[in-house]
Amino acid sequence: MVFPRVNLDDRTFQDLVDEAKRLIPDYLPEWTNHNVSDPGVALIELFAWMTELTLFRLNQVPDRVYESFLDLVGIAPYSSSQARGDLTFMFASVPEETVSIPMGTEVASLGDDPIIFLTSEDLEIRQPDLLQVMTVPGGPDEEPDEGRAVDTSEDLFAQTEVLTIFGSEVIQRGDAAYFGFAESLGRSVLRIDVEAEVKGVGIDPNRPPLSWEVWSEEGWIPCEVRSDTTGGLNRDGVMTLVIPSNHLPLSIGGARAYWIRVRLVAPVPDQPDYEASPAVRSLLFSASGGIARAEHAETRGEEYLGISDGSPSQSFAVAEAPVLARNELEYLEVRVDDSEERWLEVGNFAESEPGDRHFRWDSSSGTIEFGPRIRQPGGNWRQHGSIPEAGSELWVSGYRVGGGSSGNVGPDTLTVMRSAVPYVGQVTNRLPMLGGVDAESLAEAKHRAPLTLISSDRAVTAADHERLAIESDPGIRRAFCLQPSSVGEATKLLLVPNPFTSSVDLTIDHFSLSESLLEKVSNYLEPRRIVGTAIELGAPQYVGVSVACLVRPRPGWNAGTLRQVCEERIAEYLSPTEGGASGKGWPLGQALTSGAISQLVADLEGVQRVEEVALFETDLRNEVRIGEAVEVIRLESDSLFLSFRPRVIVK
Numbered sequence: 175m176v177f178p179r180v181n182l183d184d185r186t187f188q189d190l191v192d193e194a195k196r197l198i199p200d201y202l203p204e205w206t207n208h209n210v211s212d213p214g215v216a217l218i219e220l221f222a223w224m225t226e227l228t229l230f231r232l233n234q235v236p237d238r239v240y241e242s243f244l245d246l247v248g249i250a251p252y253s254s255s256q257a258r259g260d261l262t263f264m265f266a267s268v269p270e271e272t273v274s275i276p277m278g279t280e281v282a283s284l285g286d287d288p289i290i291f292l293t294s295e296d297l298e299i300r301q302p303d304l305l306q307v308m309t310v311p312g313g314p315d316e317e318p319d320e321g322r323a324v325d326t327s328e329d330l331f332a333q334t335e336v337l338t339i340f341g342s343e344v345i346q347r348g349d350a351a352y353f354g355f356a357e358s359l360g361r362s363v364l365r366i367d368v369e370a371e372v373k374g375v376g377i378d379p380n381r382p383p384l385s386w387e388v389w390s391e392e393g394w395i396p397c398e399v400r401s402d403t404t405g406g407l408n409r410d411g412v413m414t415l416v417i418p419s420n421h422l423p424l425s426i427g428g429a430r431a432y433w434i435r436v437r438l439v440a441p442v443p444d445q446p447d448y449e450a451s452p453a454v455r456s457l458l459f460s461a462s463g464g465i466a467r468a469e470h471a472e473t474r475g476e477e478y479l480g481i482s483d484g485s486p487s488q489s490f491a492v493a494e495a496p497v498l499a500r501n502e503l504e505y506l507e508v509r510v511d512d513s514e515e516r517w518l519e520v521g522n523f524a525e526s527e528p529g530d531r532h533f534r535w536d537s538s539s540g541t542i543e544f545g546p547r548i549r550q551p552g553g554n555w556r557q558h559g560s561i562p563e564a565g566s567e568l569w570v571s572g573y574r575v576g577g578g579s580s581g582n583v584g585p586d587t588l589t590v591m592r593s594a595v596p597y598v599g600q601v602t603n604r605l606p607m608l609g610g611v612d613a614e615s616l617a618e619a620k621h622r623a624p625l626t627l628i629s630s631d632r633a634v635t636a637a638d639h640e641r642l643a644i645e646s647d648p649g650i651r652r653a654f655c656l657q658p659s660s661v662g663e664a665t666k667l668l669l670v671p672n673p674f675t676s677s678v679d680l681t682i683d684h685f686s687l688s689e690s691l692l693e694k695v696s697n698y699l700e701p702r703r704i705v706g707t708a709i710e711l712g713a714p715q716y717v718g719v720s721v722a723c724l725v726r727p728r729p730g731w732n733a734g735t736l737r738q739v740c741e742e743r744i745a746e747y748l749s750p751t752e753g754g755a756s757g758k759g760w761p762l763g764q765a766l767t768s769g770a771i772s773q774l775v776a777d778l779e780g781v782q783r784v785e786e787v788a789l790f791e792t793d794l795r796n797e798v799r800i801g802e803a804v805e806v807i808r809l810e811s812d813s814l815f816l817s818f819r820p821r822v823i824v825k
Contacts (some may be wrong), residue, residue, distance in 0.1 A: 257581030257610030280592035309341035312348020324428035354431025376449035470581025486563030495540030526559035597669025608674030646698035718792030813822030
């Protein structure tokens, strides 16, 4: 059962008047006139009105009591979380030296009330040092055969020779050119100035069948090509690539370097292919900018809190709240005479010994607390954590405020540099900044508290693992716990991040798990798991599915509008976070049938009937369909669907 909200006294004005009149015969039997005109009854009504006001105030107490009770059992409303994303810094002119963009660099939006973001990491942008060039022929699997790499560095470095990108005039799938650099180019914006020979004929210059890739811990991964005026390396121009952060070294042909390769890929339908290999006279590589992670926050500098009186359970508050989670530069400092001591922040004082310099910093209120002194069963007292000695000064090195849904801004919104950085001429966020969540309200915490108390704070069952994973960070939308198949195996916990975007715009990149997010979930689960069990964090396998559908509209319906509605509904139905029959995300491992899509579309207003439905598996990375149309696509037990460009024809 569910206990109703406590109403300490639910009597109304009329209830009080009636109750008082019923007592008159017991206490004053000679009082027989109970009409409203009687002065005594007027006094009863006056006091009933005053009592009703008192009861109204009395019934406001439970919220405060409830809040204190939640604090007593260790449950507090979740604090806000900040939006995060990438900022692209572009140079006004290409510098020769390394450019450093320090952590805490401020960038803001335009307007009278700007949204401020801070970089959350140090970024160093170095000019590339090209060491070696190799051409690698394609193998039988249409991948470069790196064992047959040929050093062609002299063709490019000599300036008098022409470098044939794919090694020879006769080309095949998988042919590639490799460019090795002395240092990692991760998170840099790479500019390539090209002087080309017009040899790679036959292609569409706006859609060349080329893939620029770098080596990483995941293997070869694609780079983002932001611009290309070379027509696929066929004319003089400039290319701009964004290099992923995890650019790692690799040994090829006896040379170890940080490689970037351009590979000939199979053209998609209606895309022309090369008839001959492109060739270049020169390639000039330079870093024209870089990309840094940023978060919605504002900095507050060093702040004086007060003077310790030496007593247990002291508390001090910073000037502004709520406060964001602290980084390595934000800490408490205790100053005594000429000495300065840096204290350690902990979540609670349960394990703190009397000599430990520990403190607790509540993010919601901004309050800094020191350990309590607890009486033991034997009558003695134990101090949890050290207390700053009387007379010592308390300072915080700084902190950040911000967060909330206001930081979820659209692309190209953050364009104002508030911190001066040499050589940087422009800054912007090319993609939306996502992840901002407002603080949990007391009403929401009251709904969550009973569930938390009933299920406890331990990962025992599969449901416990999933619930705790979702609680660990607002960035986790769904979690699936897969039980180990044999003794000794780790429990697999598959995480689906919150994409913070509509189902229509979802791509495979929206579901990548960052190292910081995995670390936060891991740190949250570690003290809550059963001793002796191992938890392996990972992501579901995402299977791309492209739906083709032929629809007959009802009379009077606009074909373009109906097509858009159908495509949006299909994308939403297949969404890992909002799909399925429940609207809470596609069920893990559940197959998809053409009949389900047909029924889904047929139920939409404006659809007279569905003529045909075809399902295609899709390579989400290369954005191409795989195989022929089928009526059923089955999933493995650890997989989810992700819609790719559904196509609805209305006629």
